[in-house]
Amino acid sequence: MLQSTIKQFPSSTGIYLPPGASKRGPIHDGVVSVALGQQQATSFDGEQLSFNVIFTVLQGLGQLNGRAFGLPTPIYLIYCGTIEFSCRQIREPTDGAISFNLVANCLAMRVLEDLPTPCLLIDERRMEANLEQMAIKADGVGLRPHTKTHKSVALAKRQQLRGAVGITVAKVSEAEIFVQNGFDDVRIAYTLVGDQQLRRLADLSSQARISFCVDTKEGAHLASSVLGKTGVSIDVLLEIDTGYGRCGVPYNSNEVVELALELNELEGLRLCGILTHEGNAYSHNALNATEVMAQTRDRMLDVAVRLAEAHCAEAATFEISMGSTPSINVFENNSKGGFCITEVRPGNYIFNDLTQVALGVCSLDACALTVLSTVVSRHRTSRGTERFILDSGRKVLTSDSVRDKPGYGCILYNPRTRVAHPHTRITGLSEEHGWCEVQGGGTFSVGDRVQIVPNHACVVVNMMDKIFLVDGSTVLSEIPVDARGCVI
Numbered sequence: 020m021l022q023s024t025i026k027q028f029p030s031s032t033g034i035y036l037p038p039g040a041s042k043r044g045p046i047h048d049g050v051v052s053v054a055l056g057q058q059q060a061t062s063f064d065g066e067q068l069s070f071n072v073i074f075t076v077l078q079g080l081g082q083l084n085g086r087a088f089g090l091p092t093p094i095y096l097i098y099c100g101t102i103e104f105s106c107r108q109i110r111e112p113t114d115g116a117i118s119f120n121l122v123a124n125c126l127a128m129r130v131l132e133d134l135p136t137p138c139l140l141i142d143e144r145r146m147e148a149n150l151e152q153m154a155i156k157a158d159g160v161g162l163r164p165h166t167k168t169h170k171s172v173a174l175a176k177r178q179q180l181r182g183a184v185g186i187t188v189a190k191v192s193e194a195e196i197f198v199q200n201g202f203d204d205v206r207i208a209y210t211l212v213g214d215q216q217l218r219r220l221a222d223l224s225s226q227a228r229i230s231f232c233v234d235t236k237e238g239a240h241l242a243s244s245v246l247g248k249t250g251v252s253i254d255v256l257l258e259i260d261t262g263y264g265r266c267g268v269p270y271n272s273n274e275v276v277e278l279a280l281e282l283n284e285l286e287g288l289r290l291c292g293i294l295t296h297e298g299n300a301y302s303h304n305a306l307n308a309t310e311v312m313a314q315t316r317d318r319m320l321d322v323a324v325r326l327a328e329a330h331c332a333e334a335a336t337f338e339i340s341m342g343s344t345p346s347i348n349v350f351e352n353n354s355k356g357g358f359c360i361t362e363v364r365p366g367n368y369i370f371n372d373l374t375q376v377a378l379g380v381c382s383l384d385a386c387a388l389t390v391l392s393t394v395v396s397r398h399r400t401s402r403g404t405e406r407f408i409l410d411s412g413r414k415v416l417t418s419d420s421v422r423d424k425p426g427y428g429c430i431l432y433n434p435r436t437r438v439a440h441p442h443t444r445i446t447g448l449s450e451e452h453g454w455c456e457v458q459g460g461g462t463f464s465v466g467d468r469v470q471i472v473p474n475h476a477c478v479v480v481n482m483m484d485k486i487f488l489v490d491g492s493t494v495l496s497e498i499p500v501d502a503r504g505c506v507i
């Protein structure tokens with residue numbers, strides 16, 4: 020960072036520039052708006068000021084070699100004269116009160132053009148809006164977000180700040196990452212089988228409250244045989260199939276009570292509740308998400324009442340967990356026999372994606388995650404359409420599709436407003452190439468960059484080591500995908 024020297028200049032008309040800044044590097048004339056977001060500055064009398072700063076560079080933006088200033092390259096310099104800025108001050112600064120810190124921040128700023136592609140971007144405002152909306156929807160029930168969508172400690176902390184009571188993961192290795200980073204209530208919403216995983220689970224239970232799922236007698240006995248030897252007792256949730264048809268004891272079978280009674284007898288396990296994942300909320304041709312939500316909720320409450328009758332559950336302490344983004348988006352609680360749903364576990368909502376858009380859960384405008392990609396080739400096809408190739412293939416966008424819809428993501432015409440490109444389709448993928456077709460005349464040139472809303476955000480994130488948090492075209496920070504590839 021540049022040395023911070025306080026310089027005087029008249030407020031709201033200009034900004035101090037380091038000597039020689041205008042004399043280096045290629046200069047592109049034009050009007051460029053740069054939103055810097057929240058900035059801190061120090062006034063002459065030592066007061067800390069906060070600004071929301073938007074600079075409009077009226078005469079140009081100069082790029083120069085940042086090494087001259089000991090900064091990462093490339094950096095951007097506001098190189099000459101007239102710069103307008105508007106400050107929404109938390110406190111009114113006196114004339115000439117803005118410190119050189121502000122200039123130093125500007126110089127260190129990165130913009131989208133600085134990022135090598137392909138890479139992932141999170142639009143911070145959209146993500147924060149998604150988090151806030153879900154916190155409101157989950158008011159009155161515990162929110163335990165599934166972190167498989169972002170696999171990131173920093174983003175799970177943001178969910179905690181919005182009131183999450185704990186987090187959900189799918190695998191022990193993910194739980195290890197989050198526990199190492201201070202999370203003290205981690206639910207593994209997965210039927211864990213495997214001696215090694217169970218021993219690691221026992222180790223983790225000394226540092227945090229850990230729970231996991233069981234849905235078969237065999238699984239329960241295998242877990243008990245390992246955990247019993249370690250001397251710890253771990254919370255288990257009996258997984259119930261409420262209609263999705265993946266894991267879980269069928270909600271209406273006798274097995275529910277039989278397995279609960281058996282779990283109560285097994286060493287190393289403590290039955291603390293029931294859990295379901297209503298993945299059938301993603302089905303287009305059966306019930307809609309509101310109907311799936313109500314059906315799941317009521318089936319889970321019925322199971323709880325039956326377990327209470329068999330003395331396996333007490334309403335005051337028994338946990339009842341359900342969760343998927345489409346159903347929790349329309350969640351309403353209910354009660355039966357003193358039981359109600361105690362927690363919800365949506366995951367995808369933090370970013371949303373084309374799958375949620377296709378289901379009507381959200382609009383394209385609420386999709387926070389995009390893939391930034393570059394056009395690396397362009398040719399006209401014999402059919403008269405234009406084909407261009409992006410540097411994002413299957414290893415970035417993944418081959419997940421949106422049910423009944425062709426294509427591998429939505430290219431945005433305007434990333435700021437999330438308006439889709441009307442004539443462009445990503446029609447195919449090979450490992451490192453995205454094949455796109457444009458009807459009629461092409462509008463893309465080699466070197467152009469596009470932002471793509473992916474079909475399925477959760478799998479795309481797992482393809483990358485980090486994601487860039489952005490505000491428009493300003494890069495705010497890098498977020499590591501801490502639990503990337505944790506599948507064991």
Ligand SMILES: Cc1ncc(COP(=O)(O)O)c(C=O)c1O
Binds near residue numbers: 344345
């Ligand atoms: C067990 C479990 N719980 C919760 C979720 C979260 O669902 P969604 O991604 O729809 O929010 C999933 C998603 O796969 C899941 O498998």
